[in-house]
Amino acid sequence: MTPTTRIGNPALIAPSLLAADFANLQRDLDLINRSEADYLHFDVMDGVFVPNISFGFPLLDAVRQHCRKPIDVHLMITQPDRYLDAFAEGGAAVIHVHLEACPHLHRTLTRIRELGCRAGVALNPHTPVAGLEDVLEQIDVVLLMSVNPGFGGQSFIPRTIQKVSQLKQMLLANQSVALIEVDGGVGPDNASALLSAGADILVAGSSVFGADDPLNAIRQLKNSPQPMVA
Ligand code: DX5
Ligand code: ZN
Numbered sequence: 001m002t003p004t005t006r007i008g009n010p011a012l013i014a015p016s017l018l019a020a021d022f023a024n025l026q027r028d029l030d031l032i033n034r035s036e037a038d039y040l041h042f043d044v045m046d047g048v049f050v051p052n053i054s055f056g057f058p059l060l061d062a063v064r065q066h067c068r069k070p071i072d073v074h075l076m077i078t079q080p081d082r083y084l085d086a087f088a089e090g091g092a093a094v095i096h097v098h099l100e101a102c103p104h105l106h107r108t109l110t111r112i113r114e115l116g117c118r119a120g121v122a123l124n125p126h127t128p129v130a131g132l133e134d135v136l137e138q139i140d141v142v143l144l145m146s147v148n149p150g151f152g153g154q155s156f157i158p159r160t161i162q163k164v165s166q167l168k169q170m171l172l173a174n175q176s177v178a179l180i181e182v183d184g185g186v187g188p189d190n191a192s193a194l195l196s197a198g199a200d201i202l203v204a205g206s207s208v209f210g211a212d213d214p215l216n217a218i219r220q221l222k223n224s225p226q227p228m229v230a
Helices: 022-034 057-066 080-089 105-114 129-138 160-173 191-197 214-222
Strands: 012-015 040-045 071-076 092-098 118-123 141-145 179-183 201-204
Touching: 012 040, 012 214, 022 057, 022 214, 040 057, 057 071, 071 080, 071 118, 071 201, 080 092, 080 105, 092 105, 092 141, 105 118, 105 129, 118 129, 129 141, 129 160, 141 160, 160 179, 160 191, 191 201, 201 214
Parallel strands: 012 201, 040 071, 071 092, 092 118, 118 141, 141 179, 179 201
Antiparallel strands: none
């Protein structure tokens, strides 16, 4: 049996701003501030890397004024290197770049750390975790996409649970302490399975902001049962 570092610890929760009500942004940020959330997840989409455009620096600036949680920036953009400095200055605590968008991933991750942020790498559902093996020392967080990125509210891809286990084994085998984050379609139906497989951070958009009681939704996710992994 392989021990996991998650056993006994509550999950880390990152509500996704994409699912907030932008006409009531301060209200929704206040809610996150009062919640047991650990991060605020901030999705940046460029309409090229993904087929949708979300938001960028002006919103990050506004969010930073009100948000008391560390900001977890997910860059779904091509050539992310061009914007790392600006996102670091904009208040990102974690910056995730997509492996598929980075021909010089080692350099990109090194730069993110130099800027004082935690370095994250996101993988699309079809991208194998083995592609990370040679840069594990440069990674603080691996963000596994459990939907094809670009939109909130999509259905969770079940194969992700197996991918979390594979990644966990790879991290343990390499003495890596990188965290595993899962993003897309995450909610009460799959949280326990993800955490049991080795996930540390759950991103949740619709399942938090679409809930009748978002504070309770965050609390429930955070305290999802985590049966022992064999
Ligand atoms: C999808 C984004 C996700 C999204 C998650 O491309 O990266 O962070 O906001 O939203 P839900 O939880 O609704 O799938
Ligand atoms: Zn995201």
